Amino acid sequence: MNIKQIKSLADILKESDLSVLDISEGELHIHLERGTAAAPAAVAPAAPAAGLTETAPAESLLPxxxxxxxxxxxxxxxxxxxxxxxxxxxxxxxxxxxxxxxxxxxxxxxxxxxxxxxxxxxxxxxxxxxxxxxxxxxxxxxxxxxxxxxx
Missing domain, CATH: 2.40.50.100 (RNA polymerase II/Efflux pump adaptor protein, barrel-sandwich hybrid domain)
Known part of the structure; x- marks a missing residue:
């Protein structure tokens, strides 16, 4: 998934009445959340872009x-x-x-x-x-x- 696709998902979230959008595609998991004070965030193994954050895969959540x-x-x-x-x-x-x-x-x-x-x-x-x-x-x-x- 590229940055254009992520931005289009963010636009869908902004234009709709949704507050959370979760997308999973193979190993890739994107979580977009709309709040009053926070910007949308995405969880993906790809490089982070402006306004998007990256989290570690489940394996690295262990000590x-x-x-x-x-x-x-x-x-x-x-x-x-x-x-x-x-x-x-x-x-x-x-x-x-x-x-x-x-x-x-x-x-x-x-x-x-x-x-x-x-x-x-x-x-x-x-x-x-x-x-x-x-x-x-x-x-x-x-x-x-x-x-x-x-x-």
Missing amino acids: EDRSSELDFNDAKDIKAPMVGVFYSAPSPGATPYVSIGSKVKKGDVLCIIEAMKLMNEITSDFDGEIVDICAMDGDVVEYGQPLFKIC
């Missing part, structure tokens, strides 16, 4: 000494077992079950998927550490879609 120990090529996916709405916490405003860097054991609850008015707890299939969360709270997820990456 530096820890990230050198983990082999992200060996990360295992926890996939959605059904179609539904992804919830990272047991209730609105509660702390999420897991975050990046959380250590989990087999059987620990990672999230909830709401399907047909039923809340289904999704548990870890193995022990490890959460290195990436692939879905956002309130997202509709598809069957087989990766939800978490665990090393």
Whole structure:
């Protein structure tokens, strides 16, 4: 994605009634947010432009000494077992079950998927550490879609 495309997304955000715009395309994730005091910000692995900020990929969100120990090529996916709405916490405003860097054991609850008015707890299939969360709270997820990456 180039700077012209990012600027056009910012224009769409400004012209519409939206306050937040999230776009994911492969490894690229753009988050634009409109506020009264803040300028729009984008999160992308590309070089930052004026008015846009860049954040580090999920791997570097871990402490530096820890990230050198983990082999992200060996990360295992926890996939959605059904179609539904992804919830990272047991209730609105509660702390999420897991975050990046959380250590989990087999059987620990990672999230909830709401399907047909039923809340289904999704548990870890193995022990490890959460290195990436692939879905956002309130997202509709598809069957087989990766939800978490665990090393």
